[in-house]
Amino acid sequence: MNPTAKKILLVEDEDFIRELYAKQLTKAGFLVKEAIDGQSGLDTLKKEQFDLLLLDIMLPGMNGLQLLREFKTQNPNSKMITILLTNLGQEAVIKEGFELGAQAYLIKASYTPDQVVNEVKNALFGNQPPPPPAQ
Amino acid sequence: MDKPAKKTLHLKIALAIIFSALLPAALGLFIPLTPPFYILIGIGCSILSITFLFWTLKPLGQLIKNTREFAGGSLNIRADIRSGDEFEDVGTAFNLMVDKISKTLQQLETDRDVTVSEKNKLNEILTTLIDGIIAVDFNKNILLFNKSAQELTGFSETEVLGKPIDQVIHFFADQDEILSKTYCKENFNQTAKLIGKSGKQTRINLMSTQVDDQTQSHLSSVLMLHDLSREEELEQMKLDFVSMASHELKTPLTSIVGYLSVALNENKDKIPAESLQLLQKAFTSAQQLQTLIQNLLNVNKIERDKFTVSNESVDYLPILSKVVEDLRNQANQKNIVLTLKADNLQKVFADPIRIAEVLTNLVANAINYTNPGGKVEITTSVSPTELITTISDTGAGIPKEAISHLFTKFFRVSNLEQKGNKGTGLGLYISKSIVEKLRGKIWAESEEGHGSKFSFTLPLATQTAGFLDRNKFTAQAIQSGSLNY
Numbered sequence: 001m002n003p004t005a006k007k008i009l010l011v012e013d014e015d016f017i018r019e020l021y022a023k024q025l026t027k028a029g030f031l032v033k034e035a036i037d038g039q040s041g042l043d044t045l046k047k048e049q050f051d052l053l054l055l056d057i058m059l060p061g062m063n064g065l066q067l068l069r070e071f072k073t074q075n076p077n078s079k080m081i082t083i084l085l086t087n088l089g090q091e092a093v094i095k096e097g098f099e100l101g102a103q104a105y106l107i108k109a110s111y112t113p114d115q116v117v118n119e120v121k122n123a124l125f126g127n128q129p130p131p132p133p134a135q
Numbered sequence: 136m137d138k139p140a141k142k143t144l145h146l147k148i149a150l151a152i153i154f155s156a157l158l159p160a161a162l163g164l165f166i167p168l169t170p171p172f173y174i175l176i177g178i179g180c181s182i183l184s185i186t187f188l189f190w191t192l193k194p195l196g197q198l199i200k201n202t203r204e205f206a207g208g209s210l211n212i213r214a215d216i217r218s219g220d221e222f223e224d225v226g227t228a229f230n231l232m233v234d235k236i237s238k239t240l241q242q243l244e245t246d247r248d249v250t251v252s253e254k255n256k257l258n259e260i261l262t263t264l265i266d267g268i269i270a271v272d273f274n275k276n277i278l279l280f281n282k283s284a285q286e287l288t289g290f291s292e293t294e295v296l297g298k299p300i301d302q303v304i305h306f307f308a309d310q311d312e313i314l315s316k317t318y319c320k321e322n323f324n325q326t327a328k329l330i331g332k333s334g335k336q337t338r339i340n341l342m343s344t345q346v347d348d349q350t351q352s353h354l355s356s357v358l359m360l361h362d363l364s365r366e367e368e369l370e371q372m373k374l375d376f377v378s379m380a381s382h383e384l385k386t387p388l389t390s391i392v393g394y395l396s397v398a399l400n401e402n403k404d405k406i407p408a409e410s411l412q413l414l415q416k417a418f419t420s421a422q423q424l425q426t427l428i429q430n431l432l433n434v435n436k437i438e439r440d441k442f443t444v445s446n447e448s449v450d451y452l453p454i455l456s457k458v459v460e461d462l463r464n465q466a467n468q469k470n471i472v473l474t475l476k477a478d479n480l481q482k483v484f485a486d487p488i489r490i491a492e493v494l495t496n497l498v499a500n501a502i503n504y505t506n507p508g509g510k511v512e513i514t515t516s517v518s519p520t521e522l523i524t525t526i527s528d529t530g531a532g533i534p535k536e537a538i539s540h541l542f543t544k545f546f547r548v549s550n551l552e553q554k555g556n557k558g559t560g561l562g563l564y565i566s567k568s569i570v571e572k573l574r575g576k577i578w579a580e581s582e583e584g585h586g587s588k589f590s591f592t593l594p595l596a597t598q599t600a601g602f603l604d605r606n607k608f609t610a611q612a613i614q615s616g617s618l619n620y
Contacts, residue, residue: 017386023397
């Protein structure tokens with residue numbers, strides 16, 4: 001395992017999507033940890049440091065924004081990059097996410113897994129060429 | 136046929152008098168009588184006559200009794216007089232009169248029962264009607280106020296009957312009050328805000344009919360108040376449901392697209408060509424499904440009035456160029472020449488993402504509906520306040536009847552060859568909504584067999600326009616059309 005590989009926490013309750021993103025991110029060379037709801041995501045964040053947080057907003061129990069708020073309150077100086085995942089695209093929600101410090105949001109339905117991986121790379125390393133479109 | 140009136144009673148009285156007057160005299164003629172005897176006989180005859188007369192008058196007492204009983208309310212009384220004289224006639228006449236009166240009274244009672252039952256029926260109907268019914272007279276005083284009207288306005292019947300309707304109930308269309316002289320007119324039918332007791336507000340549909348014959352009933356107008364809040368609630372529930380359902384659909388779809396995309400990208404070499412084709416078709420369909428759902432959501436947002444566009448001063452040329460480049464592959468695949476003729480474009484007021492959607496929709500349509508070897512051209516022109524973008528193609532054109540329906544929901548022109556076109560009929564409806572929200576116009580010109588031209592306008596971002604927009608009040612005034620610039 002590459003010691004300098006970036007660590008990503010993926011919080012997503014939909015099993016299929018979470019497994020797919022985790023697999024693709026791991027293939028791309030990242031260290032990926034998964035959480036299936038807000039509370040376990042928050043617990044994992046307390047125990048370990050991550051370079052990037054891929055955070056679904058619609059989660060059972062504590063939702064993504066609540067998790068983010070909790071985390072920011074306890075770690076105001078964290079340099080962890082947060083990318084919000086959602087299928088909703090409601091402006092109020094996204095606005096609140098940005099106010100809580102998220103750097104980007106992705107509408108899951110509009111992005112293939114490759115494009116998601118690309119966005120993650122963009123966020124961590126700067127501009128990336130777009131992946132080839134799926135045939 | 137009148138029977139000749141009996142005179143029997145007259146006869147009896149005459150006889151009695153003659154008997155009592157003449158008998159003593161006749162006796163005196165044949166028997167010598169001393170005055171005391173005369174007097175005795177006279178008294179005797181009188182007593183006899185009086186007794187006879189009293190007996191003759193007995194039916195009178197009977198009649199008086201019967202009449203009194205009838206007047207007292209016993210409608211079944213009948214006089215039974217068989218004296219053979221005028222009293223019998225009176226008795227018969229009395230019975231006829233009693234019969235007639237009885238019948239008339241019975242008829243009146245029956246009529247009254249019918250009327251009461253009809254009135255009760257109508258009252259029941261008025262009470263159970265869900266719509267409020269208010270009837271007013273010529274002076275606009277309230278004559279009738281059913282239960283639903285009471286519930287809608289919060290007033291009880293006693294609080295409003297006889298009062299002028301304008302004093303108690305108010306109707307508003309937006310900010311202006313609608314007066315009774317306006318709504319008490321035939322064919323008045325529009326939605327309004329009802330203000331009742333203590334400011335109670337309800338959205339209703341107000342409909343009015345005029346009563347023709349005012350002499351009978353004093354009614355002049357009848358108003359019907361239809362409560363819209365339930366309907367508006369249902370409509371809102373419907374829209375919310377569609378929104379929720381569409382979002383639910385997105386989740387498994389994201390998985391499908393995701394997994395297929397990875398399978399196709401990474402395992403191309405490991406999958407036999409035939410299977411690869413099958414997967415690719417599934418992937419294309421899944422992507423189309425995504426577009427459809429997104430379109431449905433956009434339409435739903437528009438209906439819920441939650442569809443927003445930002446309005447900023449943007450550089451138009453880069454947006455145009457990007458859309459053209461994104462679609463160049465599609466055009467090349469059909470051997471269609473795609474050209475953009477625009478340079479030195481001024482800035483316009485638009486939402487860069489949304490207007491790109493409009494351009495993509497129009498250009499993609501042009502490509503889809505044009506046969507291989509054809510041309511799609513995008514040009515711009517400028518009017519004093521607007522920038523006009525036109526997308527023209529050399530496709531099959533659109534039949535005249537279809538042109539007025541083009542921008543409606545779900546409309547697809549049916550008789551055109553649509554090879555490779557998997558549109559949903561929502562694109563133009565959404566494009567129209569976007570353009571109109573940006574205060575532009577969109578239209579189509581086409582002739583069957585001679586291609587089509589789709590054009591839309593965007594306001595130019597001139598200095599003054601920019602200033603006006605930043606002022607919230609003038610912006611609203613412009614939007615409502617009451618201030619033109």
